[in-house]
Amino acid sequence: MLRSSAFQRFWAIFGAVSVRTKVLGIVLGIVLLLSVFVTVQVRRSMTQILHEDLRTQATSITSHVATSAENLMNAGQSADLNFLVDETKAHYSDARHNTEVAYLFVTAADGTLLGSSGSVPRDLLGANPSAGGDHHISVWRTIGDAHVLDVSEHFTLADGSTATVHVGLSDAKLQNAVSTVTRQLIVTSVIMSLAGIAAAVFLTWIITRPISNLVEATQAVARGDLSQRVTPWANDEIGRLTVSFNAMTGALAQAEEERAAREELRAQYVSRVIAAQEEERGRIARELHDSTSQSLTSLLVGLHAMEQSGGEDLRQHTEDLRQVVSDVLEEVHGLAWQLRPSVLDDLGLSAALRQTVADYRARYNLTIDLSIHGIDGQRLSSEVETTMYRIVQEALTNVARHAQAHTVSVMIDRRDTKALVIVEDDGIGMSPDLMDRRSREHLGLFGIRERAELLGGTLKIESEPGHGTSLFVEIPAFSPAQGTSDHGNQQPG
Missing domain, CATH: 1.10.287 (Helix Hairpins)
Incomplete structure (x- = not known):
């Protein structure tokens, strides 16, 4: 459960990143991971190889010095040991051998120093005594700030005594070589990363450009522009998606x-x-x-x-x-x-409504308030005027026959490009469930709704038992040009 929740949180963050960022991140991550892996592996392998080579060189130098020292000492020329080790150290420390001899000395079996090149660390005197059948003994030592491979070899003189040759080779040049290669690998990795980023940017541009075109076209279609078509870039999955999108927009346009x-x-x-x-x-x-x-x-x-x-x-x-x-x-x-009524054809909606309201006042003894805003002195289309007139007529008839009302308010108002008809009474009202029944008393309401819907309008009824009834009818009645101009003022009835 915790793993699932953690994955969902991760995906919520990662999934919100753009496709371009995802591709760039994946490519850059792979390049960096591969670069780090190659650098570590090359550094490790190179260090091992160079250490083995250093060990071989140290063993070769030790054997050479041991053979030469044995010949000198058997010939009674022990005084020449210092010259031997100095020459050997100088020879193997030059640039041709790519080694650095930290120290080189010869000791007797009791630890007495027989010959040396420069100073000898005190803790090395008597170290690595000949043990068992080991001919060469090598060990890594830290001398000051240097990391030194110490190789020793003992040899037996003609009188039966033994002596030991100690050679210490510093790995400073080895480490410099490894560091140089590492820096070169890092520079190569940076160059490869930049190349990978450039390739990823180009790749994401190729991939995301058609997707962006599809997104823009989809947004345009959502706004109602069905003329949008997207040019396929290639015959791949995105190209086939583009073809399907064009077919869809064509079908929608049709x-x-x-x-x-x-x-x-x-x-x-x-x-x-x-x-x-x-x-x-x-x-x-x-x-x-x-x-x-x-x-x-x-x-x-x-x-x-x-x-x-x-x-x-x-x-x-x-x-x-x-x-x-x-x-x-x-x-x-x-x-x-x-x-x-002939007045509807001759004088228009406002005059016809005033005459109708006056007739209902006299016939049914009702107090009726008529208020007209925005359309007085202005003729609408014949079907709109007729529909609005019939709605008011039917609403007043319903009030007179069923509402048991004393006061009725009729308001005609313009709302931008629409006309609003509001009829309110203080009658007995009705419950919402009765408004949904096609009873004889409510056929007039269904007639009003049908007339409004024929012109794309709506009917809303608000009523409660004992609190009267309010009818709200909204009908498209004006073009945008008409809706922005002002015609007429309030006309009380």
Whole structure:
């Protein structure tokens, strides 16, 4: 669990790094790791090889000095030992041998110094005595700041006594050579790292450039620009992804064109439906006015004539019938006006709403406040005016029939490119679950919603039992150019 959590935290940090940084980090890490590994291995191997070579040289020098010292001492020329070791030290310390002799001396079996080249460290006198069958004894010693390989060899003289030759070779030149090679390797590693970084930058540019193009194109598509196309760089996975992206944007563009065409057809259909409905309403209104009203008027005139010529009882019945006909005629005129008020076509929405509100005030004894902002003196499209008028008409009818309200507020307001219709009452309200039922009392609300949705609008209802009802209808009604200009002020009803 802890490992999983640690990995998730690591991946949350590492995964947030850009692809370019990841590639650069991986390449640079591999180059540095390989450089460190090669440097350490070469340094170690070179040190071992040079140490073995130093040991071989030290053994060779020791054998040479031991043979020469044995010949001198057997010939009675022990005084020449100092010359021998001085010459040997000088010979093997020059640049040709690439060695540095730290000390060279010969001691007797009892530790007596027989010959030396320069000073001899006191702790080395009597060291490395001949032991067992070992002919050469080598050991690393620290003399001051120097690291010295001490090799000793004993030899037997003609009189049976023994002596020992000590040679100390410093590894200073060896370490200098190793350090020089190490520095060269480090410089090479730096150069290789820079080359690796340059290669990684070029590689990441090749890899991430098409990805960046895809990201930019995707963001443009998210903003609604479906004309974006990305040129494939290569026929690899990213290239195939680019081809798929272009195919996707092409399909989306085609789908958008089809959707726009369907939306245009829908708008034309809505316009024609509304126009057909209003035309039919107008035809019925004209029929009621021209035919039915005239027939009722003629009947009313005939009844009046009968009333004047008949007896008392006949006049009474005629008077009753004439009153009925007058009521029917008034209702026919009211029905014709509700079907299609001529003022909506002649003077526009504001005048039609004022007349409708006045009619509802008189007919239903309601206190109705009408407030119009931003559209007074301005004509909208026929379908928008008709829809807004029918919404207000249907809302007032619902209030009059079902709300048991005393006060109603109607407000028409412009909001940028949209028109807002708000109708509020102080009636009995309704519960949210009743608003979702298609009961006869709420068919008017569904009619309002359908009318708003036909024009791309929305309906929002806020109501609680005993606290009245508020209707909010929002309809696209203005073009952007219209929405930025100011027309009209508040017009109280």
